[in-house]
Amino acid sequence: MPPPQPLLTEEGSGKRSIAMANGKTNGEKTVKIDYLTRVEGEGGVYVRSEGGELREVKINVFEPPRFFEAFLRGRYFQEVPDITARICGICPVAYQMSSVHALEAALKVTPPPEIRALRRLLYCAEWIESHALHIYMLNAPDFLGYESVIPLAADHPREVERALRLKKIGNRLLAILGGRSVHPVSVCVGGFYKTPRRKDLEVLIPDLRWALEASKETLAFVLGLSYPDYAPDYEFVSVSHPSEYPMNERRIVSSKGVDVEPEEFEHVCLEEHIAHSTALHSSRADSGSSYFVGPLARINLNLEKLMPQALAAARSCGVSWPCRNPYMGIIARAIELIHACEEALALIEDYREPAASRVEFKIHAGEGCAATEAPRGLLYHRYRINDQGLVEFARIVPPTAQNYHRMEDDLKAILPGVLDQSEAQIAQVCEKLIRTYDPCISCSTHFVKLHLDRR
Amino acid sequence: MPPDARPKLAVYKFSSCDGCQLGLLNLEDELLALVGEVEVAYFLEARSQILRGPYDVALVEGSITTAEDVERIQAVRQDSKLLVTIGACATSGGIQALRNWQDVKEFARAVYATPDYIHTLDQSTPISSHVPVDFEVPGCPINKMQLLEVITQLLVGRVPHVPMHTVCVECKRRGTVCVMVARGVPCLGPLTQTGCGAICPAYNRGCYGCFGPLPAANADSLCGQLLKDGMQRSDLVRLLRGFTGYADVFRSASDKWEKAA
Numbered sequence: 001m002p003p004p005q006p007l008l009t010e011e012g013s014g015k016r017s018i019a020m021a022n023g024k025t026n027g028e029k030t031v032k033i034d035y036l037t038r039v040e041g042e043g044g045v046y047v048r049s050e051g052g053e054l055r056e057v058k059i060n061v062f063e064p065p066r067f068f069e070a071f072l073r074g075r076y077f078q079e080v081p082d083i084t085a086r087i088c089g090i091c092p093v094a095y096q097m098s099s100v101h102a103l104e105a106a107l108k109v110t111p112p113p114e115i116r117a118l119r120r121l122l123y124c125a126e127w128i129e130s131h132a133l134h135i136y137m138l139n140a141p142d143f144l145g146y147e148s149v150i151p152l153a154a155d156h157p158r159e160v161e162r163a164l165r166l167k168k169i170g171n172r173l174l175a176i177l178g179g180r181s182v183h184p185v186s187v188c189v190g191g192f193y194k195t196p197r198r199k200d201l202e203v204l205i206p207d208l209r210w211a212l213e214a215s216k217e218t219l220a221f222v223l224g225l226s227y228p229d230y231a232p233d234y235e236f237v238s239v240s241h242p243s244e245y246p247m248n249e250r251r252i253v254s255s256k257g258v259d260v261e262p263e264e265f266e267h268v269c270l271e272e273h274i275a276h277s278t279a280l281h282s283s284r285a286d287s288g289s290s291y292f293v294g295p296l297a298r299i300n301l302n303l304e305k306l307m308p309q310a311l312a313a314a315r316s317c318g319v320s321w322p323c324r325n326p327y328m329g330i331i332a333r334a335i336e337l338i339h340a341c342e343e344a345l346a347l348i349e350d351y352r353e354p355a356a357s358r359v360e361f362k363i364h365a366g367e368g369c370a371a372t373e374a375p376r377g378l379l380y381h382r383y384r385i386n387d388q389g390l391v392e393f394a395r396i397v398p399p400t401a402q403n404y405h406r407m408e409d410d411l412k413a414i415l416p417g418v419l420d421q422s423e424a425q426i427a428q429v430c431e432k433l434i435r436t437y438d439p440c441i442s443c444s445t446h447f448v449k450l451h452l453d454r455r
Numbered sequence: 456m457p458p459d460a461r462p463k464l465a466v467y468k469f470s471s472c473d474g475c476q477l478g479l480l481n482l483e484d485e486l487l488a489l490v491g492e493v494e495v496a497y498f499l500e501a502r503s504q505i506l507r508g509p510y511d512v513a514l515v516e517g518s519i520t521t522a523e524d525v526e527r528i529q530a531v532r533q534d535s536k537l538l539v540t541i542g543a544c545a546t547s548g549g550i551q552a553l554r555n556w557q558d559v560k561e562f563a564r565a566v567y568a569t570p571d572y573i574h575t576l577d578q579s580t581p582i583s584s585h586v587p588v589d590f591e592v593p594g595c596p597i598n599k600m601q602l603l604e605v606i607t608q609l610l611v612g613r614v615p616h617v618p619m620h621t622v623c624v625e626c627k628r629r630g631t632v633c634v635m636v637a638r639g640v641p642c643l644g645p646l647t648q649t650g651c652g653a654i655c656p657a658y659n660r661g662c663y664g665c666f667g668p669l670p671a672a673n674a675d676s677l678c679g680q681l682l683k684d685g686m687q688r689s690d691l692v693r694l695l696r697g698f699t700g701y702a703d704v705f706r707s708a709s710d711k712w713e714k715a716a
Binding site for chain 2: 063064065066067070071074075076079082083086087088089090092133137141147148149150153160164165167168171178179180181182183185186188193194357431440
């Protein structure tokens with residue numbers, strides 16, 4: 001579908017384009033949000049009601065297709081993490097990591113514990129910058145009644161200064177590990193092109209100690225917000241590890257009993273290509289129902305594996321887990337911010353410089369997959385490579401594509417209660433709900449082979 | 456309230472990953488000062504408020520890949536006194552320009568079930584293929600300090616400037632041992648514009664050209680040397696066809712060696 005042009009509003013009105021076709025004789029009402037704002041990438045929402053009844057809700061994604069899975073074919077496996085990073089400028093590490101783990105599965109490579117620890121540190125860094133960005137700059141304005149962080153900064157300077165410093169510390173850690181914070185250059189299949197010296201990491205300890213306290217203040221800040229009363233019966237899905245909070249490995253679990261190796265993921269969750277969207281939408285394979293990925297899913301399914309201070313904060317914050325209120329995703333993000341700072345400190349304190357930055361291995365044909373946890377949820381990759389190490393097949397299932405179906409289900413549940421409100425208010429309800437998922441529309445727009453054979 | 460006299464800044468996105476506009480939000484130390492000096496009038500990723508144009512400076516991220524975007528960029532140009540492209544997608548078509556060497560319909564048939572839902576152009580092209588561009592900030596991603604400098608220079612009425620020497624020169628300045636001379640690692644540093652800080656050789660790997668080729672770069676010389684050192688032609692073509700592969704120097708070199716192969 002053609003992307004609608006933004007309808008500009010009068011200067012200073014502080015409101016955005018909301019096109020309406022109201023007052024038809026049959027009582028039909030249409031609310032169209034042309035461009036969702038404060039999300040990464042571009043998408044919109046279409047809501048139609050008749051005679052006071054909700055008829056249709058569609059999240060439109062009109063981010064142009066970029067065909068990553070297509071042009072990855074024929075590329076050398078070692079180029080893949082550099083290329084997949086470019087799917088998303090906000091969470092490039094997650095894309096690098098899922099592809100590295102999937103390719104290492106294909107090549108049967110197992111890096112040593114020191115490399116594994118550094119990868120978790122890289123993950124912590126990305127969670128810190130991405131969560132700080134989302135909590136304060138994208139999501140908090142919804143709860144406090146601001147159109148963006150810019151006026152929020154005028155009234156709440158301490159919060160915004162805290163956000164910026166937190167984000168900066170995450171980005172600085174990324175830059176130490178990867179050369180730069182957006183599209184870092186150090187990650188490769190087998191390990192890293194270069195690993196940091198201990199002293200390079202130690203300089204960040206005072207900042208990370210500050211960040212840990214600032215994360216606790218962040219939690220206190222979000223606990224002071226007021227949350228709509230809404231808690232549907234979600235199926236939460238996340239990565240799970242026997243002893244660690246999920247980041248890089250390995251099994252995939254759900255709140256309704258799924259517990260499988262990543263190789264089973266495509267049997268458990270299906271992607272469908274939907275006409276109104278340039279992204280694919282995922283559903284559970286057996287029931288066709290929607291599911292939920294992201295920080296709330298991770299905490300609900302892995303609470304006990306949080307680092308001690310994060311766990312203590314989660315237990316004492318007054319939220320009862322599992323929590324099914326999607327708006328409280330911002331609370332889950334704040335708890336994960338504590339976790340990421342705490343684990344980053346522990347990893348740096350325990351860091352031993354690896355003898356070699358990467359392991360040697362023989363190139364052979366193979367197929368492998370992996371799921372890791374991007375800041376906004378489970379991210380699955382699968383590759384097949386030939387005996388020259390060239391990619392023959394690539395499949396990428398980003399978190400936002402998995403959440404679209406759930407977001408539409410949420411809107412279908414919430415909107416009937418607000419249909420009598422003004423178009424602007426309805427639009428605000430839609431946007432607030434969608435932003436709680438921290439959607440990354442740039443990521444979700446990609447095209448993969450569709451398997452319609454439902455099992 | 457008195458009318459706002461601050462210059463108006465707009466940030467537009469086309470086909471891209473959002474990483475370059477994130478450069479603005481990643482200006483953690485300068486962001487609050489910057490939004491004091493300019494009115495951020497249109498920036499969908501960061502704020503809901505949209506102010507009417509014309510804008511003093513428009514930053515454009517992303518490449519043109521759809522018929523709608525061919526029209527939208529014309530409207531952006533009309534609404535903008537100065538149009539600055541940010542990043543490799545806007546400046547040279549981005550990684551998605553790899554389609555330009557392929558049949559997009561084959562891409563579509565091969566990778567998704569319902570190609571009829573999709574409307575896309577055969578080529579991913581830079582903004583300058585469609586409208587006049589006042590300044591280009593290179594990089595995949597851009598260097599946020601270069602972006603800040605360009606904005607600042609434009610606001611004080613100066614012609615902006617970014618360094619126009621190679622990554623190779625930057626390595627010498629950093630004191631990085633040459634990965635190509637010392638270890639035989641293929642590197643695009645001799646052709647590629649600086650701005651990244653020459654990070655790849657400092658991380659023990661060859662430059663992959665994400666800031667794009669300098670216009671006067673001598674690709675023949677480097678490619679000849681790489682082949683002499685034993686690089687396969689297919690590997691050379693792939694190295695040239697990366698994040699800025701559709702930029703003139705890399706494009707013509709990769710076409711030449713693909714044909715030669």
